[in-house]
Amino acid sequence: MKRLLLALLTLLVLLTLTTPASAHIVASVELRPSVLLPGDTAYGTLTLTNKGTTSIKVTGVTFFSDLKVEPKSISSIGYIPPAGSYELPFRINAEKVGLYTVEAHIYTTNGTLKQIILIDVRDLMPEIVLTSAITLNEVNTVQFTLSDPIGVSNVKIEPLFDAEPKVIYLSDSEGVFTYYASEKKELSFKISFYNGENYHEIVQTITPEYRESKGVLLNVSLPYNVVPLKDVVPVKVEITNLRNDAIYSIQVTVKTDNFTKTTQIASLNSMGSSQISFLCPAEKPGEQTILICVSYRDCLNNEYSTEKHVSVQILNEKAVVVSNIDVEWDNGLKISGDVSNSGKSKVYNVMLALLADRAVKTYYLGTIDPSDFDTFEFTAENVTSAKLLVTWNNELGEKVEEVLPLEIPSKPEFRTQSSPAVIVVSVVVLVIVVAIVAIAWVRRR
Structure with a gap:
């Protein structure tokens, strides 16, 4: 930094050191690029402007420097009219890092004008900086910025690993690529760019921050x-x-x-x-x-x-339970009971079938909600043995069935019961018989 300040002060002093005879000639320099990388060539233009009121003859220009300057010297430039100018293109090549000076001597018929040109050569290559960590075993959308301290152009980046896109062209300082990280490893990039008219290719290797996938x-x-x-x-x-x-x-x-x-x-x-x-x-x-x-x-x-x-x-x-079964004879066999759903889901198409000897009777209940119940009742005649078949469908549509044996009680013996009409008729007949016997007995006497 001290060297740079010293050089700038020297430049300002030298720019003021012109002879009075050449006071009407003003020199200016344009240099492209302003900062060189090692091995670069700067392309410059030395402009001589006549600020006076009469023509001035420029006999030649010579560059003095440890650097390679082309052309080294030029002669017979000729007259520059009042308010006129002359442009001299030149090239300067610098191989090593440092701050250099090139002194241009401008020879006129009125004297010599000296122009100092500073050449700044730095090893400041652009660098890729990843802005986020990379997650293992994921497809990462990785954003990055390009640190560019000297202002390069036409930047092209090629990931030297399996990433998309294969080539990234930067129009500004930011870019993005997609990368599947199966393991922790260094990532290398080829960076190509221009510094002025100087083409460069470098390879940068980065050790990213890796994180485990949360899956x-x-x-x-x-x-x-x-x-x-x-x-x-x-x-x-x-x-x-x-x-x-x-x-x-x-x-x-x-x-x-x-x-x-x-x-x-x-x-x-x-x-x-x-x-x-x-x-x-x-x-x-x-x-x-x-x-x-x-x-x-x-x-x-x-x-x-x-x-x-x-x-x-x-x-x-099972989810469907048959309980409170009652089997009794009452003008035939009567079978009744409850069907309850003790499960956690609805049951559908609940049906009971009474399998009595060779006869089959069915009783359809339909849907029963969880923790709910329904009742059924069958009647049958002349039954000596029977079974109760219960079928239903669960919420998966699976058909479930269960057979329950029934214990048939003995059929009670038949007992004749006289009706009131029969009794009345019997009494009347008995009275008539008694009357006839009494009349016959009286006549005999």
Whole structure:
């Protein structure tokens, strides 16, 4: 920094050191680019302007420097009229970092004018800076900025790893690429650009900050921990995408020993969630394990999966219960009772069938809500043995049936009962018989 300030002060002093004879000639320099990289060539223009009122003859210009300047010297420029100007193009090449001076001597018939040109050569290559961490096992949309201290142009960036796009053209200092990170590793980029008219290619290697993927959160809940046999088990599944990218072709599968059900979700954006409800059969008594599997893909068609187990206790009794069965003889056999739903879900098409000897009678009850009941009644004649068949459908549409044996009581013996009319007739007949006997007895006497 001190060297730069000293050089600038020197330049200001030298710019004022002109002879009175050449006071009417003013020199100015335009340099492109203003800051060079090692090995660059600066393209400059030395402009001589006649501020006087008479023509001035310029006999030549010579450049003095440790740097390579082309042309080194030029002669016979000629006269510059009042308010006229002359432009001299030149090139300066600098190979090493440093602050250099080039002194231009402008020879006129009135004397010599000296112009100092500062050449600033710095090793300030543009650098890529990632603005976010990279998440493993995800499709990352990575944003970056280009640190450009000297103002380069036509910047092209090529990731030297599997990323999209393959080539990134920057119109400003920001860019973005897509990258699937399967492991922690350094990332290299080829950066090509122009500094003025100087073309450069460099390779920059970055060690990104890596983070583990949060994946997909799978939350499974069971409204009931215990259900009757042949009932259904409600399973609620909630999927939340904690990843930074969207997921697609999501398949949610629920499995038991003899049951599989799959539901699909088209996509979930980052931090999006979806809820799905399943019904599983209560297949056999005891602890029943339910497996929930979730598979999905990212936008690059990479496949992932996660799973979770839950358990439910199955009772050794069915959801539909027949109780309070009453079997009695009353002018025939009468069978009645209650049908209740002790399950956690509705039952449908509830029907009872009385299988008596070779006869079949049915009684349809329809739908019974959970914790509700209905009644039934059969009548039959001349029945010696019977069974009660109960059938229904659960909410999965599965047909369930159960056969209940019935104990038929002995049929009571038949007893004759005289009606009042018969008694009256009998009394009348008896009276008549007694009267006839009495009359006959009187006549004999």
